[in-house]
Amino acid sequence: MDLKKYLDQKREIIDEALNQYLPLETEYPQTIHEAMRYSVFAGGKRLRPILVIAAAEVVGGRAEEVLPTACGIELIHTFSLIHDDLPAIDNDDYRRGKLTCHKVFGEDMAILAGDGLLTHAFQMLAQNSEIKTINKQAMPLVIKEVAGAIGTLGLIGGQVVDIQSEGKEIDLPRLEYIHTHKTGALIAISLKVGAMLMDAQEEEIEALFQYGKLIGLAFQIVDDILNVEGDEVQLGKPVGSDLRQKKATYPALFGIEESRQKARRLIEEAKKELEIFGEKGEILRLLADFIVERTF
Amino acid sequence: MDLKKYLDQKREIIDEALNQYLPLETEYPQTIHEAMRYSVFAGGKRLRPILVIAAAEVVGGRAEEVLPTACGIELIHTFSLIHDDLPAIDNDDYRRGKLTCHKVFGEDMAILAGDGLLTHAFQMLAQNSEIKTINKQAMPLVIKEVAGAIGTLGLIGGQVVDIQSEGKEIDLPRLEYIHTHKTGALIAISLKVGAMLMDAQEEEIEALFQYGKLIGLAFQIVDDILNVEGDEVQLGKPVGSDLRQKKATYPALFGIEESRQKARRLIEEAKKELEIFGEKGEILRLLADFIVERTF
Numbered sequence: 134m135d136l137k138k139y140l141d142q143k144r145e146i147i148d149e150a151l152n153q154y155l156p157l158e159t160e161y162p163q164t165i166h167e168a169m170r171y172s173v174f175a176g177g178k179r180l181r182p183i184l185v186i187a188a189a190e191v192v193g194g195r196a197e198e199v200l201p202t203a204c205g206i207e208l209i210h211t212f213s214l215i216h217d218d219l220p221a222i223d224n225d226d227y228r229r230g231k232l233t234c235h236k237v238f239g240e241d242m243a244i245l246a247g248d249g250l251l252t253h254a255f256q257m258l259a260q261n262s263e264i265k266t267i268n269k270q271a272m273p274l275v276i277k278e279v280a281g282a283i284g285t286l287g288l289i290g291g292q293v294v295d296i297q298s299e300g301k302e303i304d305l306p307r308l309e310y311i312h313t314h315k316t317g318a319l320i321a322i323s324l325k326v327g328a329m330l331m332d333a334q335e336e337e338i339e340a341l342f343q344y345g346k347l348i349g350l351a352f353q354i355v356d357d358i359l360n361v362e363g364d365e366v367q368l369g370k371p372v373g374s375d376l377r378q379k380k381a382t383y384p385a386l387f388g389i390e391e392s393r394q395k396a397r398r399l400i401e402e403a404k405k406e407l408e409i410f411g412e413k414g415e416i417l418r419l420l421a422d423f424i425v426e427r428t429f
Numbered sequence: 430m431d432l433k434k435y436l437d438q439k440r441e442i443i444d445e446a447l448n449q450y451l452p453l454e455t456e457y458p459q460t461i462h463e464a465m466r467y468s469v470f471a472g473g474k475r476l477r478p479i480l481v482i483a484a485a486e487v488v489g490g491r492a493e494e495v496l497p498t499a500c501g502i503e504l505i506h507t508f509s510l511i512h513d514d515l516p517a518i519d520n521d522d523y524r525r526g527k528l529t530c531h532k533v534f535g536e537d538m539a540i541l542a543g544d545g546l547l548t549h550a551f552q553m554l555a556q557n558s559e560i561k562t563i564n565k566q567a568m569p570l571v572i573k574e575v576a577g578a579i580g581t582l583g584l585i586g587g588q589v590v591d592i593q594s595e596g597k598e599i600d601l602p603r604l605e606y607i608h609t610h611k612t613g614a615l616i617a618i619s620l621k622v623g624a625m626l627m628d629a630q631e632e633e634i635e636a637l638f639q640y641g642k643l644i645g646l647a648f649q650i651v652d653d654i655l656n657v658e659g660d661e662v663q664l665g666k667p668v669g670s671d672l673r674q675k676k677a678t679y680p681a682l683f684g685i686e687e688s689r690q691k692a693r694r695l696i697e698e699a700k701k702e703l704e705i706f707g708e709k710g711e712i713l714r715l716l717a718d719f720i721v722e723r724t725f
Contacts, residue, residue, distance in 0.1 A: 156581060162589040165581045216544060221536035240517035241592055249581040255551045256576035262569035272569050273558035280552035285452060285461045285545040293458040296537055
């Protein structure tokens, strides 16, 4: 199986669905829909929705069955980026090589565009129950778990601790808290809900969740490394910004080489979780490798 | 039936439930939970959750059956106030006689506290499905409809148009758009979902939804009037701020007296919607009257 082809294929399905699910730019009030679409279509990798789909597939489902949820998760990711970039938080002017939402549409519209995407995400999650072949009974739990992964004990909590750690010397437990919450929680829940919607067995769901936590942490460590030695053009943002902003990162704590080894170890552990899926787990294994080998 | 007693009773149940549902201030990361609780317990009237409960009751349900949803709706209301008050939006220092969230906790924490409350709200909505006596099949639709009422075609859309109208002369259709979206949408959906969760009949749900739209608009007109001639101590915020900020309001367009008459007409129309409930509609009738007669 060719991973690149798989990713391209899924990305196309996801982009098409996002385009269909989001209010049109011509819909009143236009500015907010322009702002939401600007950020959603600013060139993301679509990693999280692809993980929702891959998890559904590995337990016997199809992409079409979980597409509203997959897209909802991507909107949540975009919401978190827009609010992170705000002047009051990270104050970033560029993301993926483009001006950030607030630089183009103003701070007020960026706050509301984030709010709008977060809200629309839950609308789409709920909408997934209209697909007849999914496990409808899992629906409220799926929404509750996604909300839990985003909330103050998940992604938002990670962002809070990240803000409070800026410019301070922090230890490993705190750094891991930030990484597992700010990045890991949404990645892990993507895998879990993809399987839940397909009525997978408890041990399959748990294996995918553990796999998700491990690749989520590895993903963030690689992100930290790329911020030190990545290619600005490929990344679409300035390198070295973490160091300048005195952000807590793995390379800052352990150096580049040890950080890379840690990421590789996590990926090996993640792949072990996939053993119960046998050959069907191939795409998820390749995805895990892709996460440490990526250069953007 | 004594309305004051009814309101006090429900408020107590709601406050107790909110206290139970929200993460404790001692829970890590503490600051965000302090910020969320600060704003939630800053002295709201709890109108929206009371409407959820009253709607459930008028179709034969009990407060306990819809309490997670009622509280979720109040968190959504609080989220919208925190983000509205931000420097980049309305830049308000006081709300209900207390410093606004960002004045106490900083702009970054206020943005994230709003995000946290919005997210937690959906968690609680989903959690309502754990109550055995409700109509579980309505659950995804309830969440979808609430998200629709908050989103860019609802509350957030109203806020966008409000921002874009500041300092401009606007006409009645635009003013009504702002009022029905920014305030009316969440009030109307509160009534609708209270009845939906209780598996009410289609015409009952529709009557409550229409009632909600009418009292929602009346509520905002009265708010505008109070901003001109209300009592600062009772309101807990400076009067005349709309005028100073050149906000679009009913009194600005029609004067105080005609605005008051319009609110009264809407309330009479709203009460007509309650006819199908007969005597059981008494509390909702009294609530409608309360909305135009209130002084805070």
